[in-house]
Amino acid sequence: MSFERTWTVRFSDSDPFGIAHYPRIIDAVHETSDMFMVEIGHPFWELSQDRGFGLPIVEVDFEFKAPVEAGNEVTIALTPEVGDKSIRFDYTAICDGTVTFEGYEQRVCAEHGGGGAIEVPDELRDAMASYAEG
Amino acid sequence: MSFERTWTVRFSDSDPFGIAHYPRIIDAVHETSDMFMVEIGHPFWELSQDRGFGLPIVEVDFEFKAPVEAGNEVTIALTPEVGDKSIRFDYTAICDGTVTFEGYEQRVCAEHGGGGAIEVPDELRDAMASYAEG
Amino acid sequence: MSFERTWTVRFSDSDPFGIAHYPRIIDAVHETSDMFMVEIGHPFWELSQDRGFGLPIVEVDFEFKAPVEAGNEVTIALTPEVGDKSIRFDYTAICDGTVTFEGYEQRVCAEHGGGGAIEVPDELRDAMASYAEG
Amino acid sequence: MSFERTWTVRFSDSDPFGIAHYPRIIDAVHETSDMFMVEIGHPFWELSQDRGFGLPIVEVDFEFKAPVEAGNEVTIALTPEVGDKSIRFDYTAICDGTVTFEGYEQRVCAEHGGGGAIEVPDELRDAMASYAEG
Numbered sequence: 408m409s410f411e412r413t414w415t416v417r418f419s420d421s422d423p424f425g426i427a428h429y430p431r432i433i434d435a436v437h438e439t440s441d442m443f444m445v446e447i448g449h450p451f452w453e454l455s456q457d458r459g460f461g462l463p464i465v466e467v468d469f470e471f472k473a474p475v476e477a478g479n480e481v482t483i484a485l486t487p488e489v490g491d492k493s494i495r496f497d498y499t500a501i502c503d504g505t506v507t508f509e510g511y512e513q514r515v516c517a518e519h520g521g522g523g524a525i526e527v528p529d530e531l532r533d534a535m536a537s538y539a540e541g
Numbered sequence: 542m543s544f545e546r547t548w549t550v551r552f553s554d555s556d557p558f559g560i561a562h563y564p565r566i567i568d569a570v571h572e573t574s575d576m577f578m579v580e581i582g583h584p585f586w587e588l589s590q591d592r593g594f595g596l597p598i599v600e601v602d603f604e605f606k607a608p609v610e611a612g613n614e615v616t617i618a619l620t621p622e623v624g625d626k627s628i629r630f631d632y633t634a635i636c637d638g639t640v641t642f643e644g645y646e647q648r649v650c651a652e653h654g655g656g657g658a659i660e661v662p663d664e665l666r667d668a669m670a671s672y673a674e675g
Numbered sequence: 676m677s678f679e680r681t682w683t684v685r686f687s688d689s690d691p692f693g694i695a696h697y698p699r700i701i702d703a704v705h706e707t708s709d710m711f712m713v714e715i716g717h718p719f720w721e722l723s724q725d726r727g728f729g730l731p732i733v734e735v736d737f738e739f740k741a742p743v744e745a746g747n748e749v750t751i752a753l754t755p756e757v758g759d760k761s762i763r764f765d766y767t768a769i770c771d772g773t774v775t776f777e778g779y780e781q782r783v784c785a786e787h788g789g790g791g792a793i794e795v796p797d798e799l800r801d802a803m804a805s806y807a808e809g
Numbered sequence: 810m811s812f813e814r815t816w817t818v819r820f821s822d823s824d825p826f827g828i829a830h831y832p833r834i835i836d837a838v839h840e841t842s843d844m845f846m847v848e849i850g851h852p853f854w855e856l857s858q859d860r861g862f863g864l865p866i867v868e869v870d871f872e873f874k875a876p877v878e879a880g881n882e883v884t885i886a887l888t889p890e891v892g893d894k895s896i897r898f899d900y901t902a903i904c905d906g907t908v909t910f911e912g913y914e915q916r917v918c919a920e921h922g923g924g925g926a927i928e929v930p931d932e933l934r935d936a937m938a939s940y941a942e943g
Contacts, residue, residue: 415576415579417571417572417575418575418584418585418586418589418824418825419568419571419572419575419824419830419831419832421586421824421825422820422823422824422825423720423723423724423820423823423824423825423826423827423879424723424729424787424825425586425590425825428821429705429732429735429821430698430701430702430821433698433701434553434698437551437553437697437698438551438553441551441552441553442549445549445612450552450611450612451552451611452552452555452559452610452611452612453612455552455691455692456559456691461692463739463742464697464739465738465739465740466736466737466738466739467697467735467736467737468734468735468736469734469735470733471731471732471733471734472733474731476586477584477585477586477825478579478584478586478587519692552690552691553690553696553697553698555690555691556686556687556689556690556691557686557689557690557691557692557693557745557854557857557858558691558857558863558921559691562687563687563839563866563869564687564832564835564836564839567832567835568832571831571832586825589825589826590825595826597873597876598831598873599872599873599874600870600871600872600873601831601869601870601871602868602869602870602871603869604867604868605865605866605867605868606867608865611691653826683844683847685839685840685843686843686852686853686854686857687839687840687843689854693858702821705819705821706819706821709819709820709821710817713817713880718820718879718880719820719879720820720823720827720878720879720880721880723820724827744854745852745853745854746847746852746854746855
C-alpha cells in the first residue's frame with residue numbers, strides 16, 4: 408500500500424501554455440519523498456542530524472505522459488523498494504484517472520563524510536515495510 | 542478571521558545552517574496566496590483564463606524575525622485588505638508561538654493586455670470579506 | 676562539439692551538508708537547455724510564440740556521481756541528438772576534472788494544442804547540427 | 810559604482826501571460842547578491858565556513874514597476890550600504906531603459922549560533938567600499 412499525497416498544481420508552477428514547468432514537477436516529487444519520510448517517523452533531517460547518515464539520490468528516471476495545469480489535483484503515490492544498501496522510491500502520479508508522470512529515484516544509504524554505502528538500518532527498513540509492494 | 546495554512550519546512554528548503562533559504566520562504570508565501578484564492582472560490586487561474594484580469598504584485602515587504610528549520614510547522618496567516626482598485630495581502634507566520642516573519646504583498650487589480658487598474662469586482666470583494674480584518 | 680556553459684553553485688543551492696540540493700541541479704540543467712536554444716538562435720519562447728510548436732520533455736534520466744557544493748564551478752555540456760520527430764539532449768557535468776552528473780532529456784517536437792508529434796523543422800535541425808556528436 | 814550583472818529571463822521563469830513569476834524574480838535577486846559576494850572576494854560560503862558569521866536578511870522591500878518576459882535581458886545593479894552592524898543591498902533592475910523593479914535587502918552581520926549582531930569586519934567593509942554610493 409503506497410504512500411499517497413495530493414499535489415495541487417499552482418499558478419506559479421505554470422508556463423505560458425498554462426501547464427506545469429518540468430522543474431516545478433521535480434519540486435513536487437521531492438516534496439513527496441520528504442512527506443513520506445515524515446510519515447514513517449524518519450524525516451530526512453532526523454537521519455542527518457541525529458544519526459549521521461542520509462539517502463542521497465544517485466539516479467532519477469521520469470517519464471512525462473500527460474501535462475498538468477494550474478488547479479489540477481495530482482495524486483502522487485510513492486512505493487519504496489528497500490535493498491541491501493540502497494532504497495528505490497517508485498512514483499506514479501495520477502490526474503483525472505490518467506497517469507501524468509511516473510518514474511523513480513534510486514538512493515543509497517550513505518554515511519556523512521564520505522564513508523561510503525552502509526546497510527539500511529533495520530529500523531528504517533521496518534518503517535518502510537508496510538508501504539512496500541506486497 | 543484570517544485564512545491560515547500550515548507550511549512544513551522541508552529538508553530541500555534548508556541551508557548549510559539548517560535554516561530555510563529566504564527564496565524558499567517566498568515560495569511558501571506565494572503558495573499561501575494561491576491556496577487562499579482557491580479557498581474563496583476565485584483561483585488565480587480562473588481570474589486569468591475566464592475573466593481576463595489578474596492581481597499582479599506591485600510591492601512586497603517582509604521582515605524576517607526568527608529563522609525556521611526543516612521540520613518546523615509554520616502557521617502562515619493571510620489577511621486581505623481590499624481597496625478600490627487594489628488588494629493588500631498581510632501575512633503573519635508563527636512557529637512555536639513566535640513570529641518568524643511578517644509582511645505584505647500589495648497587488649493591483651489589472652486587466653490583461655495593459656489596460657491598467659480596474660475596480661475590484663464586487664464578487665471578489667465579497668468573497669474576501671469574511672477573511673478581512675474586522 | 677557540444678555546447679558548454681559554466682554553472683556556479685550558489686549558497687542558496689546548498690543543503691545542510693553544504694552540497695547542492697538535487698532540485699536545484701535540475702534547475703541548472705533546465706537553464707542550460709534554455710541557454711543552448713538561445714545560442715542556436717531558436718529560443719524556447721520564439722518557437723512557442725512565433726512558430727506554434729515546442730519541445731516538451733517526455734523523459735529524463737540523470738545519474739549523480741559526485742556532489743557539488745557552493746562555490747564550485749561546474750561545466751555542463753549539452754549535446755543534441757536530433758531524431759525524426761524528437762530530440763535528445765545529452766548532458767555531462769564536470770567539476771574539477773570529475774563527472775558530477777550526466778544524463779539526458781528526451782524531447783518531442785510537438786504542435787501546441789495537442790496535434791501530436793511533428794517532424795523537426797529543417798531549420799532547427801540545421802541549427803543544432805554543429806553541436807551534435809560527430 | 811554599483812555591481813552589475815545581466816539576468817536573462819528564461820522560459821522556465823515565465824507564467825501563462827509570458828511574464829516572469831515573482832518568486833523567480835526573487836531567485837534572480839538572490840543570485841545577484843551571491844555573485845556580488847564572489848566578486849568582492851568574500852563569498853557567502855567563505856564567511857560561513859571559515860569565519861563563523863553570515864549576513865542573514867532581516868527585511869526585504871521590492872517594488873515591481875514593469876513586467877519582464879522570457880528572453881528579456883535585465884541589468885540588475887546592486888549597491889551596498891554598509892552600516893555599523895548591518896549592510897543594506899539596494900537593487901535597481903533595468904530592462905530596455907525602463908526600471909522593472911527596485912528595492913532592498915536589509916542584512917545584519919551575525920555570528921552563527923545566535924551570538925547576535927557583530928560589527929562588520931573592516932576587511933568586508935573595505936571590499937564593499939568601491940561599490941558603495943559615492
